[in-house]
Amino acid sequence: MPAPFAQKYKAIFAWRPNLIGQFLFSTLLSLLPLSLVVIVFLNALNKQLAVTQQIVSDNYQISKAFNNLKQDLNSLERATRQNWVLKSESLDELIVDKWRSSLQRVDELSFLSSEKIYKQQWQTLSRLLTGTRQKLVTENLQDANLFIPVSELIAEQTLWLRDQNEKKITDNQRQLKQLQNSFINWLVALIPLTLLVSGGFLWRISGRLKGLTSVIDKLGQGHWQQNISVQGSAELVELGNKLQWVQAQLHMLEQQKDTFLRHVTHELKTPLASMVEGTDLLSDEIVGPINKEQQAVLELITQSMVRLRTMIDSLLSYNAIRTSKDSINEIEFSDLINKINNHFEHRLSAREQTLSWHSDLPNKSIAIATELIEMILIQLISNALKFSDNGCVVNVEVAKSEDTLQLIVSDQGSGIKEHEKSQIFSAFYQGKNAKDITVQGSGLGLTIVKESVEQLMGTLQVEHNEPQGCRFKIQIPINKTKGVN
Numbered sequence: 001m002p003a004p005f006a007q008k009y010k011a012i013f014a015w016r017p018n019l020i021g022q023f024l025f026s027t028l029l030s031l032l033p034l035s036l037v038v039i040v041f042l043n044a045l046n047k048q049l050a051v052t053q054q055i056v057s058d059n060y061q062i063s064k065a066f067n068n069l070k071q072d073l074n075s076l077e078r079a080t081r082q083n084w085v086l087k088s089e090s091l092d093e094l095i096v097d098k099w100r101s102s103l104q105r106v107d108e109l110s111f112l113s114s115e116k117i118y119k120q121q122w123q124t125l126s127r128l129l130t131g132t133r134q135k136l137v138t139e140n141l142q143d144a145n146l147f148i149p150v151s152e153l154i155a156e157q158t159l160w161l162r163d164q165n166e167k168k169i170t171d172n173q174r175q176l177k178q179l180q181n182s183f184i185n186w187l188v189a190l191i192p193l194t195l196l197v198s199g200g201f202l203w204r205i206s207g208r209l210k211g212l213t214s215v216i217d218k219l220g221q222g223h224w225q226q227n228i229s230v231q232g233s234a235e236l237v238e239l240g241n242k243l244q245w246v247q248a249q250l251h252m253l254e255q256q257k258d259t260f261l262r263h264v265t266h267e268l269k270t271p272l273a274s275m276v277e278g279t280d281l282l283s284d285e286i287v288g289p290i291n292k293e294q295q296a297v298l299e300l301i302t303q304s305m306v307r308l309r310t311m312i313d314s315l316l317s318y319n320a321i322r323t324s325k326d327s328i329n330e331i332e333f334s335d336l337i338n339k340i341n342n343h344f345e346h347r348l349s350a351r352e353q354t355l356s357w358h359s360d361l362p363n364k365s366i367a368i369a370t371e372l373i374e375m376i377l378i379q380l381i382s383n384a385l386k387f388s389d390n391g392c393v394v395n396v397e398v399a400k401s402e403d404t405l406q407l408i409v410s411d412q413g414s415g416i417k418e419h420e421k422s423q424i425f426s427a428f429y430q431g432k433n434a435k436d437i438t439v440q441g442s443g444l445g446l447t448i449v450k451e452s453v454e455q456l457m458g459t460l461q462v463e464h465n466e467p468q469g470c471r472f473k474i475q476i477p478i479n480k481t482k483g484v485n
Contacts, residue, residue, distance in 0.1 A: 026201035030194045037190060041183040048179055052172050059165045062112050066161060069105035070154055072098055077147050084142045099133045118164075121157055128153055215243055219250060272312065276305055331370050333361045333398065340377055344385065351390045355381065360399040368405070372452045379445040380409040380472050387413035387470070403478045410471040415464060424462070449474075 076098040083091040106126045110119055132150055135141045281287055283298050290298070337357055348355060377396065384394040388411045397408035416424060424446050449472075453460045458476035465471040 026197060030197035033190045033193060034187070037183070037186045041179070041186075044179055045176075048172070048176055052176070055168050055172055058112065059168065062109060062118075063161065063165070065105060065108050065112060066157070069102060069109070070158075072102045072105060073150060073154065076102060080136060080147075081144065096137065099129075099137060102129060103133075121160065125153060125157065212239065212243070215240075219243070219247055272305060272308060275301075276309075279305065331368065332363075332365050333359060333368075334363075336370065336374060336377075340374065340381065343378060344381060347385060351385070353385055353388060353391065354393040355385075356393050356395045358395065358397045362400075366400070369456060372456060373405075373407075376449050376452045376474065377407065377409070379449045380407075383445050384409055384411035384413065384470070387411060389413070400478075405476045405478060407474040407476075408471065410465045410469060412465065412467075412469040415468055415470050416462060 076095065079091055079095050079098060082088075083095060103126065106122055106129065110122045110126075113119055113122065128150060132146050135143070135146055279298055279302055282290060283295070283302070337359070341355060344355060347353075381394060381396065388394060392412050395408075395410045397406070397410075399406045450460060453474055453476070456476045458474055461473040463471040463473060
């Protein structure tokens with residue numbers, strides 16, 4: 001294939017009309033059948049109207065000629081009767097002219113009538129008139145009864161002609177009615193086709209937009225490696241190209257943010273470790289004795305360093321959850337429970353709090369995204385313990401149905417105000433109740449929980465716990481995530 005032809009061929013198939021062009025094309029395509037039906041109907045209607053006009057014209061001319069014939073015959077009969085009495089030469093000439101005129105009227109009727117049945121009627125009338133003329137004029141018979149067959153035939157043909165005219169008009173009206181019904185039937189049949197074509201265009205545009213929505217949703221969930229391929233109109237293809245550019249920019253920014261968080265948190269750990277070690281040396285009076293005021297200052301510094309370490313650990317967890325690959329591990333949930341209990345052992349002892357587990361899981365290994373589930377439970381339990389009073393109990397319920405893993409963490413703390421429920425999952429948000437807590441958190445705990453649940457394609461609900469406190473309910477679909485089997 002020559003290069004110029006190949007380029008032209010490729011350009012033709014690469015051409016994509018814009019939305020307005022597609023809309024106009026679909027509109028024309030949907031209206032084309034209707035337009036054809038209307039054109040065919042108008043053409044047929046025009047022909048039928050021409051037939052109607054011809055019928056009316058023929059009927060009028062035939063009726064007019066027949067009425068003139070009847071008048072001539074009536075005048076002929078009167079003149080003949082008068083001539084029998086008067087014996088006038090002028091009446092003789094008039095009678096001859098009337099017979100000639102009557103026979104010409106019959107010839108005119110034959111000329112005006114194209115149908116065979118009409119010609120047969122006029123031929124019958126012509127033969128009768130010719131015979132009657134022969135007897136009355138040529139043979140010079142004076143018998144009034146000779147006009148009776150003519151009168152009777154004229155009367156019969158008058159009725160017959162009226163019936164024929166009515167029949168033609170009735171047939172024409174029936175044909176017009178059939179044409180109208182046919183047009184209506186075609187319209188009724190083509191309306192679904194028109195709607196189908198229009199609906200197909202809307203369905204196609206809707207499908208493209210749904211594809212874009214899916215791409216945008218995946219971008220919002222951090223799927224930076226997805227292949228964005230948008231088909232359709234020129235505007236949609238251009239929008240797909242813009243989304244690819246946005247994806248690349250977001251991916252780059254995300255990598256920069258992850259790198260920044262990773263470097264900053266690790267860089268903060270080194271001086272923090274030195275500060276902790278120095279504070280411990282001062283508190284243990286290794287470098288010399290300290291008084292009570294100095295000890296109080298050291299305790300304040302120690303509390304701040306504990307909070308700083310918590311914030312650094314939360315930042316590391318937050319970064320880890322965003323880069324997690326949902327690795328699946330076979331584990332007995334009882335081992336995970338023991339691991340979490342050991343994590344909170346000192347904290348529970350310090351405030352005389354209790355962590356109560358209620359598990360309906362089978363005593364066998366299950367495949368779950370262990371790191372994500374562990375992170376969710378640790379953050380929720382830590383949040384519940386922080387907002388619960390000394391000596392209180394935090395309940396954790398774990399259950400598994402055929403297709404859902406359910407986690408419920410409830411406490412008896414101060415609870416969450418209704419107007420704060422939409423904000424508590426925002427990064428670094430500290431609720432009003434947090435001001436009354438001695439050890440402040442980082443504000444990332446519930447954000448980590450929310451993003452972990454979303455990564456597992458689960459649902460997260462915040463409810464009021466009776467008689468007081470807060471209740472977090474998480475449901476993770478097993479058949480939609482690799483996190484649970």
